[in-house]
Amino acid sequence: MVDRQSNTPDSSAPEPLSLTAFAASLYHAQRADNYFKFLKNFSEEELANFLQGVLRQVGDAIDDGSTEALARYVEQGQVAAYVPTQTATPFRPDFPDAPFAPMRRPLREATVALFSSGAIYLDDQDPYYPAELTYEQAVREVRKATERFPSLRVIPAETPEERLRAGHVAYDIRAAQKDINVIFPLTRLRELAQEEVIGALAERNYSYHGLTNIPRRVQERAPQWAQMLKADGVDAVFLTAG
């Protein structure tokens, strides 16, 4: 190992990168990383503590051959980073009421539709972000990428899962690329229909690209989308959020 030391100051050396600047670069910026972009919400001290904890958990994961504790640690970090940011706003109102529709038939007789904000699309459909952008560019240029949101895509019940794609620019899509059922469980619901746990999976299932800064547009379209589901004759809707 070479110990790189120099007594000569290098005027061309870049400014030292602070922990908070590094975390900010993960958030749709130079080092865009949707898995860990939540680190942007931490103070320098919180970042140092969290990253030290990650290193400790990585060491244990290697020694123990198990990533469960590491996964739990990261999940708890994500919760700690996001929960304080979710206060009531005009786009995230604290609704005084909660519409309620009871099930009208037993689940084993019900037709259930899958509906996801996870930006799922078919391999012969355009992704949600503009075609001139690569996915990586869309993640970095999230404002430009959101110009076309929220269009709705129809996903037929019998779609083989290898034809499904995830194009969401604000969550890490690597798990969905490995197994789309982590967010769009079309195959799992089809299996439950075959086992008669549910009556049927709806012929038409849906996805759109949810994003926290466009809820107004979603609110405007939601009544039309609800009417589509009514026209489809579904008995219940299973929704997943990224």
Place this chain on the structure above:
Amino acid sequence: MTVGHVARAIESIGIPTVCVYIEAFRPDAELLKPARTLITPHLMGRPLGLPHRYEQQRAVIQAALRLLEKADHAPTVETFVS
């Protein structure tokens, strides 16, 4: 979090819904109040859990489906325990 808005619109025309949210977005569910929410201890982009964990995915789905049947008022929020 926007699925909460969609679920409310669907529910208001008489179709029951259940939403699966991750723990990090629990406050969204509590504010928007979709009729039924299952909160899972998973990471963003993986509300049903990790890739290829077939039994884990089924357990989440079945817990959400049970919520569809058993909830008798809204909002009903349940935490999934694996």
